[in-house]
Amino acid sequence: PWIAVESDSSDVTKRSDLHRMMDMTAEKLRLVGGSVEMVDVGMQALPNGSSIALPKVVTARFGEDPSKRTVCVYGHVDVQPAKKEDGWATDPYELTDIDGNLYGRGASDNKAPVLAWIHTVEVYKALNIDLPVNVKFIIEGMEETGSNGLDDMIVAQKDSFFSDVDYIIISDCVWLSRRPALTYGTRGNCYFFAEVEGPKKDLHSGVYGGTVMEPMTDLIGILDKLISPSGKILIPGVREAVAHLSDEEWKMYQDIEFDLESYKSEIGLSQLMYSNKVDLLAHRWRHPTVSIHGIEGAFSSAGTKTVIPAKVIAKFSIRQVPNMDPAVVEKQVTDYLHSVFAKRKSPNKLSITMVIGAKPWLADPKHPLYEAGKAAVKRVFAVEPDLIREGGTIPIARTFQDVTGKSIIMLPIGGFDDGLHSQNEKISRYNYMEGTKLFIAYLHEVSQIKKY
Amino acid sequence: PWIAVESDSSDVTKRSDLHRMMDMTAEKLRLVGGSVEMVDVGMQALPNGSSIALPKVVTARFGEDPSKRTVCVYGHVDVQPAKKEDGWATDPYELTDIDGNLYGRGASDNKAPVLAWIHTVEVYKALNIDLPVNVKFIIEGMEETGSNGLDDMIVAQKDSFFSDVDYIIISDCVWLSRRPALTYGTRGNCYFFAEVEGPKKDLHSGVYGGTVMEPMTDLIGILDKLISPSGKILIPGVREAVAHLSDEEWKMYQDIEFDLESYKSEIGLSQLMYSNKVDLLAHRWRHPTVSIHGIEGAFSSAGTKTVIPAKVIAKFSIRQVPNMDPAVVEKQVTDYLHSVFAKRKSPNKLSITMVIGAKPWLADPKHPLYEAGKAAVKRVFAVEPDLIREGGTIPIARTFQDVTGKSIIMLPIGGFDDGLHSQNEKISRYNYMEGTKLFIAYLHEVSQIKKY
Known part of the structure; x- marks a missing residue:
């Protein structure tokens, strides 16, 4: 039923669906015994000058035993846009089971992982076993459009909701292969507009x-x-800044x-x-890259x-x-493109604007949180997890780290071929079920972490 | 009242307005004594698979004295799209007179010139003077979208409607400055799609x-x-093919x-x-140029x-x-871009497609038709006209020339600042009135051309 809610946060005409999705999430958390709050994070300004309510952020608490560790699970229940005509084999908003794969928009990103976490606390309750750690949830509805309102909420609740949290767990990413993985880094993103x-x-x-002299010719020339x-990358200074690949890293990549x-x-x-493999993974995860996404203002339709x-x-x-x-990259890019442009006479x-400047996030894969992850994976899957990074950007990880100072782990359960943001998104029953087991095992392992 | 008809040929929802516009044109020609026909030129296929009737082509005949010359006036009464919101100071579909300028979509392109030609024959009738030449009209309603149906009609009527025509007159262009002009050439256009x-x-x-390796990076690299x-232009062979600027041409440009x-x-x-001036005009009219219009398939909206x-x-x-x-340019471009692309490994x-291949048109500005034009301009305006070319493409001129073998003149009356295809299109009362006088004088001058 969660898939049937078209909780597309980028489409303001779907906002009532998104509010309903947050209500359903809160209700589900209450049903399994959580103390739930729906936090108002204000309004969203629209380009036309009007504004619309942001979806509330749902927080929940299970247990508050001060002798136990406290983890906070982050997730989101909004989704990317999807239309059948985009090339979906099934209705994107009707969960469809085909050969053990559950198809639907948001199946892997991020509804099933959120549900798997809720099922995790539900299992303990159903079996009448005390949770080995206190578990908090923070579930938002604006992730796909930039987590509007969440940064401010984290800052505001730094000393309240987050005060007793030891660790933050994010399950909003996927494995690299059929082997389970722990994610210890993401790339950041500097997004530029170059206007001629x-x-x-x-x-x-x-x-x-x-x-x-045509602006389009000039623009093509500098791009x-x-x-x-x-x-x-031809921008002076960018490659020089990148941390060198250590022998240890090389070895780790080789083993993946x-x-x-x-x-x-x-x-x-x-x-x-x-x-x-090593070069490819390194350039996917720990080297910068330039992508040109498109050009606004030129002719972009079919025809002539x-x-x-x-x-x-x-x-x-x-x-x-x-x-x-x-901030340094912004200056490097701006100076370089202006000097290239000047040669064209x-x-x-030309004006260059950096509209997004998101930093990368990197954790220590030897931190006890990761050791707990390795143990949990071994228990459920009987293999060592791959230690991987994510080429994309999950800015909230860096925000959690910078604002709360807590340690963070990314613990994915989605499959490498789940098709996030793409047509025919799915999660397999296997990943969903075994992933839930992984979460259960993980809570147990985290409870064993010694204060150090 | 002609301006009030939204005869936008690119918008199929306006098709009934366009049909009405053709009816009004036919009626007007009948009123001033013409033998009028409305020629069915078939159906237009729409992208959705359905089809819709093309506007009929209006032909008319005034006089059929075999001892006289016969001219055929070409024009069109369809218009480019226009909306007040595009930045019009007035309602584009309400003729508005401000300080002697008549504003409205289609005012200069091409409704007023067509009316000026109709007034020309009307004047002779009103004054009860015989027309010095036989005058035919061919007025279409699809010029702005590529003259659909007209090519076939010209081919079909080559030996009937066109058999007794000596000269074809096109008044679908504008002066270069405040000085009246005769246009003796247009550039053609090869339009390419480069797909990566x-x-x-x-x-x-x-x-x-x-x-x-990103398709967008590759595409930017070859563009x-x-x-x-x-x-x-860096495409081998293109510049080499261009006719050299003669001393005579240089002198002509210098005098413009x-x-x-x-x-x-x-x-x-x-x-x-x-x-x-000479270099600029030469590169506007008689040298090739490359324009990059845009990119389909990339991100082209606002935002990120x-x-x-x-x-x-x-x-x-x-x-x-x-x-x-x-045909040669198509091969030059295709070979060159493939060789540039190959170096990228x-x-x-990559695939290159030429979707339009329209040839240039060039007349001899010393032809008696042009001498007649010079004499008529001198009579009405007391100046020598500029002999100019048009940087854009008017494919119908080349079609008339290739199919009928008749000599063609472009005799503009629109002002250089009329804003064709743009916001606030207008024609001045001065150009409209004096332009009509020019047409009257021109018919007289053409009647003096000796058979040679």
Whole structure:
């Protein structure tokens, strides 16, 4: 029934569904015995100048025994947009079981993991066993659009809700292969707008073409100087800042279960940027990269249009890794692109804006939280977990770390092929069921961590 | 009342207005004594698979004296889209007279010139003077979307309607300055799609960035090799094919009234591609140019999206001039971009398609038709006209020339600042009234042309 709620946080016309989703989450937590609160985190300003209520953040508490450790589980129940026409084989908002896979938008990201955590406390209750640790929940409904309101709420409740929390657990990511994994790092993201503005209005390319320096030509010219065909970032200073790959890291990467061939076939490419596992994983997780997402203001529809666009805005982003600093990267990118642009001797105006500057997050995979994770994986799956990083950005991890100072672990249960943000998102029954067992085992292992 | 009809041929929901516009045109021609026909040119296929009737082509005949010359006036009464919200100071579909300018969509392109031609024959009738030449009209309603149906109709009526036509007159363009002009050439247009296809679906730039060669990076890389910052086309063979500027042409350009400063301020740029008049006009009219219009398939909305687009299609066009040949250009562009792309060693797939290949049109400005034009301009305005070309493409001129073999003149009456296809389109009362006088004088001058 959770999948049937179209809790798309990016679509304001679905906001009542999203509110209902938060209510259902709170109700479910109450049903299994939690002390639940719904925290008002204010309003969301809309581009048209009006505003709309943000979904409340649901918090819950199970147990408050001061002799026990306290963990706080973070999750979200909003989803990315999805439409059948996008290429879904099933209705994205009707949970559909096919060959042991449960298809639906939000199945893996992040509704099933949230439910698995709720089932975890439910199991203890049903078996009438005391929870080995106190468990708190913080479940939000705006993750997919940037966790609006949550940062402020974390700051506000730093000394109340979070005061007795020892550890924060995030299960909003996936394994790298069929082998279970613990995630100890994410990349950050600096997202840039590069705007080139020329004529005061769009011009007809027949009538004016050849007489003006076109903003689009200028923009293409500077974008082409960001990264080489072989993936080398050309912005001075960026590569130099990156932490060197240690021998230990190299060895760790070498041991990770990862099949280049199946990665290639999953993506549908005959060749990747790097042809060996260590280089590929390193460039996925712990090296920066530049992606050019698109251009606003140019002609982007089907068909033909003979226009010289007057103002074009490229969107590109650079994934951040230790030891890059977004503020430094902002200056490096801005200075570099202006110097490249100056060589063109164009009368058009260039402006560079960094609109997102999210830092990377990195944990110590030898921390007791991770040792507990390894033990729990071994107990449930009888294998050692892969220790992995995430190429994407989960800014809330860094916020939790910076604001609360607590240790964090990312404990994924989703499959590598779950298709987050894509068509035909799913979670397998296997991952869902065994994942719940993993959570149960994990609480037990965490209860064994000695104060140190 | 013609302006009030929203005869937007690109919007199928306005089709009944367009049909009404053709009826009104036919009625007007009948009123002033023409033998009018409405020629069915068939159906228009719509993207959704259905079809809709094309507006009929209106033809009319005034006089059929075999001892006289016969001219055929071409025009169109459909218009470009327009909405008040686009930035119009007045309702685009309500003719508004401000300080001697008549504002409204289609005022200059092409309703007023068509009416001026109708008034021309009306004047002779009102004064009870025989027309000095036989006059035919061919007025269409699909010019703004590519003259659908008209090519076939011209071919079909080559030996009937067109058999006794000596000359074809097109008044669907504008002057270059405040000085009247005769237009003797237009550029053609080769419009290309360059598609780079990579992964089988869009990828998350965090999760996959750094491991794949991105189609967008590849596309930017090849687009950047089309044209230099200073406007030099880098595709081998293209510049070499262009007819050299003769001394005579240079002199002609030198004599044309054209003010670089007001051109700059009209466009809103501090610097143009060339800083002298002859180079600028030459590159506007008789040199090819490359414009990059935009990219389909990439992220083009406001805001941020962290996507690696799987398939991106750049739209660019190269304006054609004598002696370029679209078929040759297609091969030059395709070969060149494939060779540039090959150097990138990317696993992505590039395909180049030329979707429009319209040839340029060029007349001899010493042809008696043009001598007649010069004489008529001198009589009405007491100045020599500028002999100009048009940077844009008017494919119907080339079709008339290739199919009927008749000589063609473009005889504009619109002002250089009429804002065709733009907001606040207008024609001045001065141009409309004096333009009508020009047409009257022109018919007289054409009647004097000796058979040669």
